[in-house]
Amino acid sequence: MTDLSTELIIFCILARLPPRYVVKYKTICKEWRALLSTQQFEQAHCSHSALPSNQRTILIPDLNCSVYQMDFGTGNYGPQTIIPFPIQVGIENVGVLAHLDGLLCAYLLPTKVLVLWNPTSNAYKHLSSSHGHGIYEDITDTVGLYKGPSNDYNVLHVTRASTVIQAHIYSRKSGTWRRIPFNTKPEYTSSNFYWSPGTVCGGTLYFTVCVCWKLTEINFPPVPPTGIFQGILANVRNTLHMLLWTGIHEMALQLWALQGDQWVSMFSAPPIPPMPLETWLTITHYMTNGKWFVMNGPHKLHEFSVDDNPLECFYPVSWFRGHIGTIYIETVVSPYV
Structure with missing residues (x-):
């Protein structure tokens, strides 16, 4: 040969x-x-894996890792597959913060250690160091996963402690952390401000920052003056999108796309009949072939038409502190080089 x-x-x-x-x-x-x-x-x-058929949903309640494949004919999850979580000794819970090319960045409770994990191969790597890096505080910190120069997978970890914001980057290639300059407004050091996990789009990480349910600092789409509202960022074909839902007893959905510095409405859905607040704060959504499915856990809730704008993607949408699962693509990408 x-x-x-x-x-x-x-x-x-x-x-x-x-x-x-x-x-x-x-x-x-x-x-x-x-x-x-x-x-x-x-x-x-990876270039051949970015297909809807290779997308999986993983839910991790109580370390019971349930993996589902989408049924693209019905919009429901397919059969459940249970996979063992590779780290169980002393671990009470797992929070998934970010995903990219089949790698998940998660944190472990009660140790608070960040890990890179490929649930397809079940390979993982602890990101903590002897210098105290890689320790995640759920209330104050945030994380973004992206691909840097030379196709190196990197984890951006933003920490807030003692009124100081610091940012460190973990390199999969070198296996080390380094500190980078990170400037932002002084009020963001307060624990009253909540940061969403980072959404990578076009080589940039985007974060949603909110305080007392009022979103700030991001050029935000129009929202009603009353009720609870939340915006979640998603990368759809390398264009930044936002799913915006509003309401208290009834929930209305809108999808916006950022074109230049303006948000353009993609579609709006009529208000959904009353549902518990804790339900719509943990919604996932799925878009393919012009269909939009709003889901909670493994059960489909509602279906909408997106007209002539097919979006063959599947994205996680969750309450900022509800990281009990995510969407990922099955790949052979390793947490190690």
């Missing part, structure tokens, strides 16, 4: 296979194991 034929097999054929098959082919020989473990293969595999 020539080098050329090996590369063709690895990068043109195996890169299109589901991750579970890639794992099997790693056992064929040392050469294949080495090639299938490179960053080049990770990138090739």
Whole structure:
């Protein structure tokens, strides 16, 4: 077998296979194991994995990791698959903060340690260091996961303590943390301000910051003067979108897209009949083939039409402090280099 034929097999054929098959082919020989473990293969595999059929929902109540595949015909979750959480000793809960290319950034209670975890391979890595980095305070901190130079996966960790905001970046490539300059308004040091996890779009991380239910600092779409409202950011085809829902006893939904410095309304949904507040604060939504499904847990709630604007994406939408699950794509990306 020539080098050329090996590369063709690895990068043109195996890169299109589901991750579970890639794992099997790693056992064929040392050469294949080495090639299938490179960053080049990770990138090739990710480029073919960004398909609706490879998207999964994971819910982690009480360390019972339930994985679902979407049924694209009905909009419901498919059969449930239980996977073991790889870290259980001394752990009481898990919060998922961010996801990118099959990697999840989560924090563990009560240790508060950040981890990178691929639920497909169940490989994970603790991000804590001897210098005290990688320790996540749920009320004050926030996290963003993004891909930096040389396709290096990075974790931005913003901390607020003693009226000081600091930002550190973890590099998967070097396995180390570094501090970066981070300037923002002094009032954001207050624990009264809540930060959403970061949404990466076009090489930039975006955060929603709110205080007393009034959103600030972001050029926000129009909202009603009364009632509770919440905006969640999502990257739809590399354009920043916001799902905005408002109301107390009835919930209204709107989808906005940021074009330049203006928000443009994509669609509005009529008010949904009364539902408990704790229900719509933990909603996920799914968009594909012109359909929009508003969901809570594994049960579909309502369905809307998006007319001629198909959005073949599946995104998590949750209350800022309700990180009990997320959406991810099955890949072979490792928490390690």
